Amino acid sequence: DTGVSQDPRHKITKRGQNVTFRCDPISEHNRLYWYRQTLGQGPEFLTYFQNEAQLEKSRLLSNRFSAERPKGSFSTLEIQRTEQGDSAMYLCASSPLKGGRYTEAFFGQGTRLTVV
């Protein structure tokens, strides 16, 4: 078990470009979450998947953001036409089903996005 893996760790992009991040959850974890963390703040929920189904999206997730989890394994988060306000750490987490509940989240190291 290698933990939650995110790629890339850092991304610098010019405003207006598209970027895509990848998350590989812990194997057999059904739930996968994306969070965004800006400097000095706690992570904010963006969206989550149960297997391949995207079950909830936050209001924070504008129509420039799209996430997928094909085949219920890894997930990608794409941001189109990036803006400077998108600069943040993007965190992925996965959760196992335990006792009928998804309660514990295991986080990856995050992808730090800088939009210049």
Next chain:
Amino acid sequence: AQTVTQSQPEMSVQEAETVTLSCTYDTSESDYYLFWYKQPPSRQMILVIRQEAYKQQNATENRFSVNFQKAAKSFSLKISDSQLGDAAMYFCAYTGTASKLTFGTGTRLQVTL
């Protein structure tokens, strides 16, 4: 909507001493979990301790323990025998029926010699 409040942006503790980090939350749910996560600089967030709301007994993990006051909606973290490696951002978090985590703004803990 659930909210989590951490009113201490920064705390400092001497090595080997004890420190308590505060957290309050607001919810109308009766079934929920509370967590403390640690985020060292440039490193991933790791779970320190968790508390199930229906359990009256406060959770303990080695040097880490919580004081869970359900009626007051308070959930503080006590770190005993502080070590240099405890220096990090600490986030209080809540999860209920929605299964997503709601985090506080964090407390930066400094450990001094």
